[in-house]
Amino acid sequence: MPVSTQFYINGHWVDPSQPNDHPVINPSNEEVCATISLGSEADTNAAVAAAKAAFDGWAATQVADRIAALERLRDVYKKRSDEMAEAISTEMGAPIDLARQQQVGAGIWHLDGTLNAARSFAWDHPLGDHASSERILYEPVGVCALITPWNWPMNQIVLKCAPALVTGNTMVLKPSEIAPLSGLLFAEMMDEADLPPGVFNLVNGDGPGVGSTLSAHPDVDMVSFTGSTRAGRLISIAAADTIKRVSLELGGKGANIIFADADEKAVKSGVIRCFRNTGQSCNAPTRMLVERSRYEQAVEIAEATAKATDVGPASEEGRHIGPAVSETQFNKIQDLIQKGIDEGARLVAGGTGRPGHLNRGYYVRPTVFADVTPDMTIYREEIFGPVLSILPFEDEAHAVQMANDTPYGLTNYVQTSDREKLRRVARKLRSGMVEGNGTGFGQGSPFGGFKQSGNGREGGAFGLHEFLEVKAVSGWG
Structure with missing residues (x-):
C-alpha cells in the first residue's frame, strides 16, 4: 500500500x-x-x-x-x-x-x-x-x-x-x-x-x-x-x-415479523442476522415482532442464541462477532443498552460492559431485550450494535402497524408458511425491501429505502x- x-x-x-x-x-x-x-x-x-x-x-x-x-x-x-x-x-x-x-x-x-x-x-x-x-x-x-x-x-x-x-x-x-x-x-x-x-x-x-x-x-x-x-x-x-x-x-430500524406458522428456526436465524457484523448494518432486523402465541418461546430461543454467540478479536478465524468499530460507537451502544434497562425493558441476555473474558477492545455483549414497548428509546433509535428488541403482536394488522411505526423504511422481514399472507404483508410494509422467509435478494436487486432511510x-x-x-x-x- x-x-x-x-x-x-x-x-x-x-x-x-x-x-x-x-x-x-x-x-x-x-x-x-x-x-x-x-x-x-x-x-x-x-x-x-x-x-x-x-x-x-x-x-x-x-x-x-x-x-x-x-x-x-x-x-x-x-x-x-x-x-x-x-x-x-x-x-x-x-x-x-x-x-x-x-x-x-x-x-x-x-x-x-x-x-x-x-x-x-x-x-x-x-x-x-x-x-x-x-x-x-x-x-x-x-x-x-x-x-x-x-x-x-x-x-x-x-x-x-x-x-x-x-x-x-x-x-x-x-x-x-x-x-x-x-x-x-x-x-x-x-x-x-x-x-x-x-x-x-x-x-x-x-x-x-x-x-x-x-x-x-x-x-x-x-x-x-x-x-x-x-x-x-x-x-x-x-x-x-x-x-x-x-x-x-x-439508517434503518428493520422489523422482523414472525408469525405463529413460521419455521421453527426463524427466531434463531433472526437473532444471528441481527448480530451479524456486530449489529453494524443499516438493514439489520433489530425489532423482532412475534405473534403472541409464540412470544415467550421466542424470548427463550433468543436468550439462548445470544448467550451462545461468541465474541472475540477480528484476527481470529471462526463465526464469532468482533468489536464495535470505535470508542464512540461503543459508548453509544452502551448508553442505549442502559437506556433500555432504565426505561423498563426486560433484559434477558447481555447488558452493559464488555464480555467477561475481554478487557481491551470495543467489544459489546450480545444483548436481547423483551417486553419492549413502542415508546422506548431502543425501539425507536438505530443502535447499530448487537442489540435486539422483542415485542409481541396480536394479529396481522397489528404487526404491520408496529413495523411501519418508525421514521425509517429500509428493510423489513416476514416469516410465515402462508405465502398469501407474506404477499399481503409485504405490500403493506413501508420499506424499500422486504425479505421473506430468509430468502436472500438476487444480484442486481435494488437496495434502498423509503422515508428517512x-x-x-x-x-x-x-x-x-x-x-x-x-x-x-x-x-x-
Missing part, C-alpha cells in the same frame, strides 16, 4: 496540501494501526478539478471500453482480495472469515452485478412506435462525489464506484476516516486497472471538512452518500444551493440509472 497519508488525485499519489494526521485505531485492541491525513478544502478542490478535466474524455468513450475497464478492476480486486480482507478486518473489526467471505465478497458480487447490467443496458432507444423518430439517450451526470461509511466498506464503495465508472462519470471518493485502509487499497486497485488520470480520485477526510466541501462544491454534479440520516440531512442542505443530484442510503437505489440496472441523465432527442430519423 502507498503511504497512507497520501491522496490519489489525477492518476498520482500526492501529499496533502497541509499535514493533518489522523490515527486509525484497530478496534480489536485499541492500538493505532495506521495514520492517514485528513484533507483540506485545497485537496478537495484539486480532486474535483481533476475529475472535471477528465469528464469530457471519459464520457465520450465507448461503452465497451468502459466495461473493459470495469472488467480489469474486477480482475485486480479478485487477485488482491486477501489483502482487502486483512485491511477491513483490521480497520473496522470484522472477523477475518466474515471479512473474506462477506465483506470482500460483497465487492465481487456488485462488480459482477454491475457488469451484467451494463452489458444488457439499453443505452439509447426509440421512445416508442408512436414516436419512432424520437430517441431516448442515457448520459453520465458528471463529476460525482461518493461518500461511503465504515461498516461495509467494499459493499458501498463498489456500489457507487462501479456504476459511476461504467456510465461515464468521473468521481471523487471520500471513504470513512474511521476505516480508510480499504479505500486506499481500492484506489491502488483503480490505479492498477489503468484508467485515464482524473477519472477516479480519492481524498480522505471527515464529514465537516471534505464531506461538506464536496456537498456544496459548484463543480460537483452529484453526491451519492451512505451513512446516518443526520448526516444525509446535512448533505441535502449543503447541496441545495447548486441543485445537484443527491442519492442517499441512510433515503431516496436512491443501488445495485444492477437500478444503480446505473442513479448515475445517468435522460435526454430526449426528436427528429432523430
Whole structure:
C-alpha cells in the first residue's frame, strides 16, 4: 500500500496540501494501526478539478471500453482480495472469515452485478412506435462525489464506484476516516486497472471538512452518500444551493415479523442476522415482532442464541462477532443498552460492559431485550450494535402497524408458511425491501429505502440509472 497519508488525485499519489494526521485505531485492541491525513478544502478542490478535466474524455468513450475497464478492476480486486480482507478486518473489526467471505465478497458480487447490467443496458432507444423518430439517450451526470461509511466498506464503495465508472462519470471518493485502509487499497486497485488520470480520485477526510466541501462544491454534479440520516440531512442542505443530484442510503430500524406458522428456526436465524457484523448494518432486523402465541418461546430461543454467540478479536478465524468499530460507537451502544434497562425493558441476555473474558477492545455483549414497548428509546433509535428488541403482536394488522411505526423504511422481514399472507404483508410494509422467509435478494436487486432511510437505489440496472441523465432527442430519423 502507498503511504497512507497520501491522496490519489489525477492518476498520482500526492501529499496533502497541509499535514493533518489522523490515527486509525484497530478496534480489536485499541492500538493505532495506521495514520492517514485528513484533507483540506485545497485537496478537495484539486480532486474535483481533476475529475472535471477528465469528464469530457471519459464520457465520450465507448461503452465497451468502459466495461473493459470495469472488467480489469474486477480482475485486480479478485487477485488482491486477501489483502482487502486483512485491511477491513483490521480497520473496522470484522472477523477475518466474515471479512473474506462477506465483506470482500460483497465487492465481487456488485462488480459482477454491475457488469451484467451494463452489458444488457439499453443505452439509447426509440421512445416508442408512436414516436419512432424520437430517441431516448442515457448520459453520465458528471463529476460525482461518493461518500461511503465504515461498516461495509467494499459493499458501498463498489456500489457507487462501479456504476459511476461504467456510465461515464468521473468521481471523487471520500471513504470513512474511521476505516480508510480499504479505500486506499481500492484506489491502488483503480490505479492498477489503468484508467485515464482524473477519472477516479480519492481524498480522505471527515464529514465537516471534505464531506461538506464536496456537498456544496459548484463543480460537483452529484453526491451519492451512505451513512446516518443526520448526516444525509446535512448533505441535502449543503447541496441545495447548486441543485445537484443527491442519492442517499441512510439508517434503518428493520422489523422482523414472525408469525405463529413460521419455521421453527426463524427466531434463531433472526437473532444471528441481527448480530451479524456486530449489529453494524443499516438493514439489520433489530425489532423482532412475534405473534403472541409464540412470544415467550421466542424470548427463550433468543436468550439462548445470544448467550451462545461468541465474541472475540477480528484476527481470529471462526463465526464469532468482533468489536464495535470505535470508542464512540461503543459508548453509544452502551448508553442505549442502559437506556433500555432504565426505561423498563426486560433484559434477558447481555447488558452493559464488555464480555467477561475481554478487557481491551470495543467489544459489546450480545444483548436481547423483551417486553419492549413502542415508546422506548431502543425501539425507536438505530443502535447499530448487537442489540435486539422483542415485542409481541396480536394479529396481522397489528404487526404491520408496529413495523411501519418508525421514521425509517429500509428493510423489513416476514416469516410465515402462508405465502398469501407474506404477499399481503409485504405490500403493506413501508420499506424499500422486504425479505421473506430468509430468502436472500438476487444480484442486481435494488437496495434502498423509503422515508428517512433515503431516496436512491443501488445495485444492477437500478444503480446505473442513479448515475445517468435522460435526454430526449426528436427528429432523430
